[in-house]
Amino acid sequence: MSLNIILHEPEIPANTGNIGRTCVAIGATLHLIEPLGFVINDKNLARAGMDYWKQLDVRTYLDWEDFCAKNPDARIWMATTKGRHVYSDVSYGPDDYIMFGKESAGIPEEILIRQPERCIRIPMQGEIRSLNLSNSVAIVAYEALRQNHFDKMTTKGQLHRLHWAPEDM
Template identity: 45%
Template sequence: MSDPCLKLVLVTPEIPYNTGAIGRTCVALNLELILIKPYGFSLDEKAVRRAGTDYWKHVNLCEFDSWEAFLADRNPPRESLYFFEEHGAQTVYDPDYQEDAYLVFGCESKGLPKEILDGMEDRVINLPMLSPLVRSLNLANVATAVVYQAMRTKLGG
């Protein structure tokens, strides 16, 4: 399988187990993991390493002090940014993901900050939930589902 060039971006992640599990998925798929500070934990915590098992040392990790620092450094084209929120106007199945896509997820308790989403409403995507009994899904599960869908569409699946 070729290098997919997709990047997973976590904005102010709060739960070390989720970040560790997402890091493990990134290693499995040769993806870059971009973390935007502040975190709700230390990357040195056992929980991150435990969730990432012995794969954490292989994570292609890049950290930024803020969303603004990330934008200044990477300068991603608007069309390569995909924001995932439960109230997105389109579903994860709708976009044709760019080769260099940045798949952006917010923190577990609040999602993405309004100031990041302002003016990007057409770039906000949801992962459908069919039951009204469930308020939200686990961040690591959502990120994994999204990455595989993006890879499927990008690679002609």
């Protein structure tokens, strides 16, 4: 499985750093579509990404058209509050792309209207605008991974002490 996460014009370096760390943990490629609200060597980006950033497969694009030209066969799911489908109700392929918009405005509607059937939503109560971007990426990415049986991921841990008693707690 080679999941792809797209951030369209991300603005907050800490969010992108956290998302980069998640991408390393799940083996996903991170695609950043400019303009970015920060420079790649921003200290807040590095702090959030920790030492994982150097392990990240990250690709940058000048704009949406540049991304589309370089990834013509990408099957893209677009996470948006305007989505018609709940993120867990669609079927993700092992090499799909999941796109998220900038923190202040989301994915531009002119992109969304091209494929409304690919617009997905994370359900929320009331009038809340949206979840934090890095949380949204983790929620949707892990659903895609779950549907693909966490391919190539460690799914079982092991306690170091094989014999323990409840009184040890």
